[in-house]
Amino acid sequence: MKGYIKVCGVSELEEKKGFRYFISETQDIAVFKVEGRIYAMDNVCPHNHTPKIHLGFIEDKHVLCPVHFFKFSLQSGFQGNQSSASGCTLPVYKVEIIEDEVWVEKPEENTFNFDF
Numbered sequence: 001m002k003g004y005i006k007v008c009g010v011s012e013l014e015e016k017k018g019f020r021y022f023i024s025e026t027q028d029i030a031v032f033k034v035e036g037r038i039y040a041m042d043n044v045c046p047h048n049h050t051p052k053i054h055l056g057f058i059e060d061k062h063v064l065c066p067v068h069f070f071k072f073s074l075q076s077g078f079q080g081n082q083s084s085a086s087g088c089t090l091p092v093y094k095v096e097i098i099e100d101e102v103w104v105e106k107p108e109e110n111t112f113n114f115d116f
């Protein structure tokens with residue numbers, strides 16, 4: 001599927017538990033299954049550039065970074081219920097499910113948003 005990368009099988013994902021996938025030696029993403037829906041995002045927290053989002057906690061369709069507990073929307077990557085203008089944003093990626101396979105929109109190389 002052009003522009004997408006195959007990350008894992010749907011059955012490999014556990015509800016509300018992050019799955020870490022390395023795109024390259026220097027870039028990885030986090031994938032979560034929450035209430036049957038699958039979300040993909042950068043694994044590097046934009047707050048302190050720590051690659052720990054896959055270890056985050058799920059709360060109300062948000063992921064809480066386990067380092068300082070910044071809260072990002074699984075859908076938009078925005079902090080809490082705010083727009084990106086009020087805080088740092090976690091890049092999120094489109095997900096397509098083809099049969100049992102999870103395909104994620106291929107991110108740009110190391111995309112960070114330092115606007116906070």
Ligand code: FES
Binds near residue numbers: 045046047065068069
């Ligand atoms: S590194 Fe994620 S909240 Fe600080």
